[in-house]
Amino acid sequence: MTTIDNDKVAMVHYRGTFPEDGEEFDSSHDAEPLGFLVGHKNMIPGFEREMMGAEVGEKREFTLMAEDAYGEQTDEAVMDIPSAEFPEDLEMELGMTLMSAMGPFRVVGITDTTIKCDFNHPLSGRALKFEVEVVDVRDASEEELEHGHVHGEGGHEH
Ligand SMILES: [Zn+2]
Known part of the structure; x- marks a missing residue:
């Protein structure tokens, strides 16, 4: 079973909300799943850390403090x-x-x-809650590892 790990391509559906009021700030459910190359800073640090070891079909829910998400406002x-x-x-x-x-x-x-x-990121300074479902995990191609991002479905088209 392939699980989320460094140098894998993970495809996930996710929903992000503010833990204080449950307001949704982002969601992939109306579109294609999001693809990211694990361990190449495609994602905020806490998101990858919380998803490590997850397998296809697995659902995880977690709340990140600002420092693990978009950082504090400065x-x-x-x-x-x-x-x-x-x-x-x-x-x-x-x-x-x-x-x-x-x-x-x-x-x-x-x-x-x-x-x-x-210039602060609009989501900086905020705790963020994510509900994530793993849609697919696969090995990255050499080209993807070289570029540091996902190609094809859910990623870069070039
Ligand atoms: Zn590329």
């Missing part, structure tokens, strides 16, 4: 950027998410001269 990830650096025709709104060369950020403050940008 003040360093919040930056004041001069308004002049943004396109003039861009209408800034509090709470909006924008893309930048440094990754996505949320607009958390607007003054006449600066935009306060929060």
Whole structure:
């Protein structure tokens, strides 16, 4: 029996909720199962740790603290950027998410001269609960190991 281990490709269906209120923040159940190459940082650290040794058909449920999920929020990830650096025709709104060369950020403050940008991951600082079902486990191909990610179903198409 193949079980989830380093250098295996795992396919899972999952549902993620906030333990405080049960609100769902993510789910794979409306789409294809998620594929990930185990041991190659495709997933948040606690997710892989909790799924190690699981076999096909097995269901696991666990709650991760922020440090095992998307990390704690840090003040360093919040930056004041001069308004002049943004396109003039861009209408800034509090709470909006924008893309930048440094990754996505949320607009958390607007003054006449600066935009306060929060680069913290939206799920950082939060405990996350996962319900996971293992759909498939297989050996990774050499190419997948070289690339560090899954090819084909549930993964990269290239
Ligand atoms: Zn690839």
